Amino acid sequence: ELGTYTHFMEKEIFEQPAALENTMRGRFSEDGSTAQFGGLNISAVDLRQVDRIHFLACGSAWHSCLVTEHLIEHFARVPVEVDYASEFRYRNMPLGNNTLFFTVSQSGETIDTLAALREAKRKGYKVLAVSNVVGSTIAREADGGVYQHVGPEIGVASTKAFTSQILLGAMLGLYLGRMRDMSFSDGVEIVKALKGAPDLVRRTLEQAPHIKAIAQRYAHFHDFLFLGRLSLFPVALEGALKLKEISYIHAEGYPAAEMKHGPIALISEKCPSVFFVSSGEMFHKVISSMQEIKARKGPIIAIATEACELPEGLADEVIRIPECHEAVLPVVATVPVQLLSYYIADALKRDVDKPRNLAKSVTVE
Numbered sequence: 001e002l003g004t005y006t007h008f009m010e011k012e013i014f015e016q017p018a019a020l021e022n023t024m025r026g027r028f029s030e031d032g033s034t035a036q037f038g039g040l041n042i043s044a045v046d047l048r049q050v051d052r053i054h055f056l057a058c059g060s061a062w063h064s065c066l067v068t069e070h071l072i073e074h075f076a077r078v079p080v081e082v083d084y085a086s087e088f089r090y091r092n093m094p095l096g097n098n099t100l101f102f103t104v105s106q107s108g109e110t111i112d113t114l115a116a117l118r119e120a121k122r123k124g125y126k127v128l129a130v131s132n133v134v135g136s137t138i139a140r141e142a143d144g145g146v147y148q149h150v151g152p153e154i155g156v157a158s159t160k161a162f163t164s165q166i167l168l169g170a171m172l173g174l175y176l177g178r179m180r181d182m183s184f185s186d187g188v189e190i191v192k193a194l195k196g197a198p199d200l201v202r203r204t205l206e207q208a209p210h211i212k213a214i215a216q217r218y219a220h221f222h223d224f225l226f227l228g229r230l231s232l233f234p235v236a237l238e239g240a241l242k243l244k245e246i247s248y249i250h251a252e253g254y255p256a257a258e259m260k261h262g263p264i265a266l267i268s269e270k271c272p273s274v275f276f277v278s279s280g281e282m283f284h285k286v287i288s289s290m291q292e293i294k295a296r297k298g299p300i301i302a303i304a305t306e307a308c309e310l311p312e313g314l315a316d317e318v319i320r321i322p323e324c325h326e327a328v329l330p331v332v333a334t335v336p337v338q339l340l341s342y343y344i345a346d347a348l349k350r351d352v353d354k355p356r357n358l359a360k361s362v363t364v365e
C-alpha cells in the first residue's frame with residue numbers, strides 16, 4: 001500500500017492533487033459559475049433564509065472551520081461561528097433562529113463532535129456534516145452533508161483530509177455567495193481558481209527536496225512559532241499542530257500581529273518563526289512583523305508567494321509557493337508546513353504515522 005513512500009503521512013501529502021480532484025468531481029454547475037452538492041438535503045429556499053452558520057469540530061478539522069469561516073464570510077457575507085465541539089456541547093449559548101449547523105469530522109466518529117451534533121439537533125436545528133468516511137456515525141446522524149472523497153487517511157496526523165475540508169469550505173462559500181450577492185463572473189473566476197488547486201499543490205510539492213533540507217537544519221530546535229494573517233492564521237495553527245503532534249517539538253500558532261502582545265518574549269536565536277507571506281493587503285504588515293522578530297535574532301523561515309519581494313537578508317530560509325487566488329491560497333500554503341513537519345519528525349526518527357499518545361479517531365470524551 002505504501003508504494004515508494006516511507007510513511008502513510010508522506011504518501012497522503014503527495015496524494016493531495018488527486019484527493020482534491022476527487023473532492024471537486026461533479027460539484028460545479030454546468031455554467032461553471034457555482035458549486036453544487038448532492039446531499040445537503042436542504043432546499044435552496046431554506047438555505048437562502050440562513051443568516052448564521054455555526055461550525056463544530058475538533059483538532060485539525062476545527063482549524064479547517066476557521067479557514068472556512070473566513071471564506072464563507074468573504075464570499076457569501078453570511079456570519080460564521082466556529083466552536084470546539086467539546087466546548088459547544090456544554091456551553092449552552094444563546095442561538096438565533098435561522099442558524100444552520102455544520103459538523104466537520106474526517107473520521108465521522110469523534111465523540112465530542114458527535115455529542116455536539118446531537119446537542120444542536122436536540123435544540124431543533126438542522127445539522128449538516130462534512131466527513132470523509134461514508135456511513136460514519138456523524139454522517140448518518142446528520143440531516144445531510146458533503147463527503148470529502150479523499151480516500152482512507154491512515155497517518156494519524158491529518159493532511160489530505162484537512163486541505164480537502166478547506167477546499168469544501170471555499171466551495172460552500174461560493175455556493176452560498178452565488179445565492180446571494182456574488183455575480184456570475186465572480187463565480188466563474190472562483191470556479192476556475194478552485195479547479196486549478198490540484199495543479200498549484202502539485203507545483204508546491206516540487207519544493208519537497210528544498211523543504212527537506214531546511215527541515216534537517218532546523219530539527220534540533222525545541223520551540224517554533226507559526227505566524228500568518230487572515231485565512232493564513234488558521235493555517236499557522238495547523239502548521240504548529242502538525243509539528244507538535246508528530247515531532248514532539250513545542251510549537252504555537254498566532255496571527256502575526258499578536259506577537260507583540262506576549263509571544264515575542266519567546267523570541268531568541270533559539271526559537272525559529274515560520275511566517276506565511278502573501279502579496280496583497282497584508283504584505284507590508286507581515287514584513288514589519290518579520291522585522292520585529294529579526295531585530296530579536298529570531299531565525300525566520302518564510303513561506304512566500306512568488307511575487308513577494310522580501311527585503312534582502314530578512315528571512316533565513318524561503319519556501320516559494322505559487323501566486324494564487326484567495327479561494328485556494330490556504331490550501332496551497334498548507335502543503336509546505338505539512339512537508340516541513342514531516343521531514344523534521346523523520347529527521348528525529350519519530351514514529352510519524354503513529355505518534356505517541358494519539359489515536360486516529362478520538363472516541364472517548
Ligand code: F6R
Nearest residue numbers: 059060061105106107110157158
Ligand atoms: C490532527 C488530527 C486531529 C483530528 C481531530 C478530529 O492532525 O488528526 O486533530 O483532526 O481529532 O478528528 P476528526 O476529523 O476525525 O473528527
